[in-house]
Amino acid sequence: MTAGPKSRSRDIRRSRRRRQHGCWNHLIAAPLWVAYGANLGTLLRTCDAVGACMAVPRTDHYRDALDHGDTLERRPHIHWLDRSKLAWIEDQRARGSTVVAVELAEDAVPLTRLEPARQTTIVLLGHERRGVPEEAWPLVDEVVEIPMVGRGASLNVAVAGSLVLYRLAGLA
Numbered sequence: 001m002t003a004g005p006k007s008r009s010r011d012i013r014r015s016r017r018r019r020q021h022g023c024w025n026h027l028i029a030a031p032l033w034v035a036y037g038a039n040l041g042t043l044l045r046t047c048d049a050v051g052a053c054m055a056v057p058r059t060d061h062y063r064d065a066l067d068h069g070d071t072l073e074r075r076p077h078i079h080w081l082d083r084s085k086l087a088w089i090e091d092q093r094a095r096g097s098t099v100v101a102v103e104l105a106e107d108a109v110p111l112t113r114l115e116p117a118r119q120t121t122i123v124l125l126g127h128e129r130r131g132v133p134e135e136a137w138p139l140v141d142e143v144v145e146i147p148m149v150g151r152g153a154s155l156n157v158a159v160a161g162s163l164v165l166y167r168l169a170g171l172a
């Protein structure tokens with residue numbers, strides 16, 4: 001009997017294990033305004049896949065969402081913010097990080113032109129209905145937009161964040 005797709009993927013996983021790595025703070029997904037637990041869980045899995053960390057406020061909402069939405073054996077490193085979101089972003093910039101907002105905007109760089117991250121990069125993701133709030137814009141270095149040709153106004157935030165994280169990680 002030949003090996004089925006399941007056992008083949010297990011073999012592939014095993015042979016690749018030496019290439020695995022966790023995040024070393026070069027790429028940090030920051031879904032600071034994301035409301036739905038399912039989206040946070042999906043983003044956490046993408047962080048694991050691309051070797052990124054995640055940064056979220058230290059609140060019950062985020063703790064519960066990540067506990068329930070997390071199906072990983074070992075989850076990526078999570079930075080729990082103890083201060084205001086804007087103060088944390090400002091602090092990251094002061095330390096030399098680049099802040100990239102994933103959003104629909106006039107002056108945005110299209111995903112196809114986004115280069116892999118060469119220095120510590122924070123990836124801001126907006127609220128499911130309200131997007132990235134206005135007060136965060138002065139702290140943003142670059143905005144990236146994912147081109148869409150369909151009739152929908154926007155993508156699901158976890159899909160948008162995952163596409164951008166793959167690109168910044170140099171894996172897509």
Ligand SMILES: C[S@@+](CC[C@H](N)C(=O)[O-])C[C@H]1O[C@@H](n2cnc3c(N)ncnc32)[C@H](O)[C@@H]1O
Binds near residue numbers: 125130160
């Ligand atoms: C559903 S969208 C919110 C859209 C919001 N109604 C607005 O018009 O600003 C939620 C988040 O997903 C991300 N997003 C969704 N589609 C995107 C796209 N095509 N390009 C870049 N970011 C996108 C952004 O981070 C956005 O804040």
